[in-house]
Amino acid sequence: MNTSISTVIAFLESVHPYDTLPQDELARVANSFSRREFNAGEEVYHAGEPLNGLYLIKRGTVEVTEPSGQVISLLGPRNSFGERGLARDGLAVTSARVTEDAVLLLLPVPEFRRLIANFPAFERFFSRGRGGENRGNDLTTQKVGDLMASRKPIAVSVSDSVKVAAQKMRDAKVSSLGVIDGDRFVGIVTTRDMANKVVAGGLDISVPVSEIMTADPVTLTPNSLGSDILHIMLERRIGHLPVVEDGRLVGMVTQTDLTRFQAVSSAQLVRDAATAESIEEMAAVTARIPKLLVQLVGGHNAHEVVTRLITDIADTVTRRLLSMAEASLGAPPVPYLWLACGSQGRQEQTGVSDQDNCIMIDDAVTEADMPYYAALAKFVSDGLHACGYVYCPGDMMATNPQWCQPVRIWRQYFRGWIAKPDPMAQMLASVMFDLRPIGGQASLFRDLQAETLDLAAKNSIFVAHMVSNSLKHTPPLGLLRGFATIRSGEHKNHIDMKHNGVVPVVDLGRVYALVGELEPANTRARLEAAEHAGIISASGARDLIEAYDLIAETRLENQARLVRSGRKPDNFLAPSDLSDFERSHLRDAFVVVRTMQSAVGQARGART
Structure with missing residues (x-):
């Protein structure tokens, strides 16, 4: 492959939504870009002129202004501009001028429109907030x-x-x-x-x-x-x-x-983590996540976008640690796959995250090979801990020999949990049904996932137990339209927005995925897939998704508020920090969740 194209591909892999493209499609898009160099002060285009395509900044800064001369954006590397005009009649609706020597990549108009038409991630990204040229890092719209x-x-x-x-x-x-x-x-x-x-x-x-x-x-x-x-x-x-x-x-x-502010973007943090030469460098990168959280929440990004971008950083850190481990330990004896579960597995990480992970190893592994994978697990888990992803209190980590096993043992685990769904099996299954491959040979999990979903969905007793398990976390609803807050301790008079807020919806999403044999691990994606599969009604899905959105966004806004006040983010919210209007709507959202839990419970009762 041409060296310059390889460089463009590597750059695009750090830019959303290009990072969602398959490798063959990514190579095609990389070949479509042309490179343009500009000196500081040069105009890229003027309002009213025909646009040659979508611009992507590889290096330098660009100032975007309205026809009146009002500055609306100062853009840096990995930001795009020009899409507003392309989405209309192909004429620029703003002017763009380089303020620092820049290298721009230009995507031709036909290729831009092909991507919009064929890849939903592009349509969502470039249709979101068309009021400005820059999404996610536009300081002009920040408070x-x-x-x-x-x-x-x-x-x-x-x-x-x-x-x-x-x-x-x-x-x-x-x-x-x-x-x-x-x-x-x-x-x-x-x-x-x-x-x-x-x-x-x-x-x-x-x-x-x-x-x-x-x-x-x-x-x-x-x-x-x-x-x-x-x-x-x-x-x-x-x-x-x-x-x-x-x-x-x-x-x-x-x-x-x-x-x-301009320097803190998820793409920049991903790039910095991917090129870090030491664990200390990576820890310095992840220490910037709270500022990124504040920026993304302040920019009114949807919660699933915020958590996806934050999770992308954890994924990159994990893959970099795997690469460093292999460089230290040598090549693995047989192929393996590192998987994340919990919030990382669901791509729902916030400003507070511990680590939940495991390793699946090719069945060709021998007992003599196993110390290699134990050392690999320790290297990566210790590195994640140093980067702020603290050790799992429940020891759901690859360093636990139980969760570092050949695929055949994992198959036995899942079959055993499904055949005898006691409380421990329910808990373990709940965690492991959120698995997502991070690094290594993904095919080791693909067949096992499909097989397990099919086996689980057909076992009505297991499904009933999983439904029962999903009802253990309840929304914090009190009497007389109030909230059931924590009664004592450090977080007295607060709501736990994790265990009593988002977790009840996460549990419902997992049940829907199990019943419908749905592959997504992300909660919101599971709810949407459940609606499309007819597992829940359109009205029920719409109500639950909107309730989940409000709960998840309130949780993130509270974390951002804590960061801005100089404190560490956590999951505890004081209802008194909300306005009467906000409290009323949050309580209504919790009522929707409880209603959907009741519906699931009744359906289970009807089957048993």
């Missing part, structure tokens, strides 16, 4: 509150000396300070003020900071948009903007924050 650094703003009193202000800036490693009078925000002082007014101006460092500050500067509120930041910074040529609410300083947005 200012989502762009602020999570730490509290650093401030000095109006009576503090210039020396005190300089020391605070040095110690906090910041380039600006808010100036307050009591609780009231009155001004801002920056390193430029220090240089121009103190050092160059020969001012004594003992004078009050009020003598060098900018008094009553332009400010924004947390509800302002990223476009407001861009417009003010560009118009006034300033690099710091105080964020003020009710007269109090609540944050500071700087050019560095904007650069950091």
Whole structure:
């Protein structure tokens, strides 16, 4: 294969939705792209001109503006632009100018339209939010509150000396300070003020900071948009903007924050993880996931998009660790397959995830070969733990010899669980029915999955037990339209949005998949497939999917809120943090879930 094409393929594999294409299709698309180089300041196209195709940024930055000249996007590597015009009459509806030397890949119009017509992932991606050229990393539509650094703003009193202000800036490693009078925000002082007014101006460092500050500067509120930041910074040529609410300083947005925002994307994190040379480098990548979570949630992305993108990073880290393990241990004696279960298996990871995994080994393996796979499992599991995917409390990991076995043993496991569905078998089956191949020889699982689904669906007793198991997690509904919150401990008066929120729907989705022999592991995909297969009615499916969407999105919004406040994300939500409107709708969603659980339970009773 041509080296340049191989390079394009490798790049496209890190860009969504190209990463969803089969390898032969990916090669065809890579061959369709042409390479264009632009210098900073050059115009790519002007509003009203015919478009030659869809542009994809490989290197550099591009500024997209409305015909009025208003900046609507600052795009970086792996962002596309031009699709709005292509979706209409082929004429550009915006203008695009390179702001930093760039390499752009151009996909011809016919090829772009062929992909839209034939691959649902492309149609969904490029039809989503056509109001702007950039999805998922468009800071212009982000709330200012989502762009602020999570730490509290650093401030000095109006009576503090210039020396005190300089020391605070040095110690906090910041380039600006808010100036307050009591609780009231009155001004801002920056390193430029220090240089121009103190050092160059020969001012004594003992004078009050009020003598060098900018008094009553332009400010924004947390509800302002990223476009407001861009417009003010560009118009006034300033690099710091105080964020003020009710007269109090609540944050500071700087050019560095904007650069950091543009640099944090799932594609960039995937690329950084895939090229990491050490576990420490990978851990530094996964440490950026909370910021990505805040960005994706703030961008109003659907929950299944957020969790898919976050899971993609875990998948990449796992595959990189497998590669590093093989480089250290040597080639495996026989083929194997690393699989994820739990939230990673379902592609539903959030800002809080432990690891659940296993290994299936080709039946040609010998007892003498097994130490290799034990060492492989330890290397990868320890690496995942170091990257924040902590060890599973229930030991559902490949390091447990029970979950590192030849395919023939796995076949025995599944047959045994189905034949004798005691409580332990139900629990294990529930976990293992969410398996998804991550790295290795996928064919080791393909036949086993189809065989197991067929065997399980035909065993009415096993299905009944799985239904019973799915009803153990119940929505947190209390009396008088209230919530049943946790009664004591660290999370008193909170709702567990995992075990009492999303898990009841996850369990229902798994039952539907079992009954219908449906292959998807993702919960939302299972619900949609169950509707199409007639397992649940169209109205029931619609209600359940909408309820699940609301519950899952509320969970993510709460995690993002915790990150923005400087805390670690978790699954516990205080109903008091929600408005009356939000509480009412969340409770209605829980009622839908309980109703669907009751329907499943009644159907089981009718069969037994």
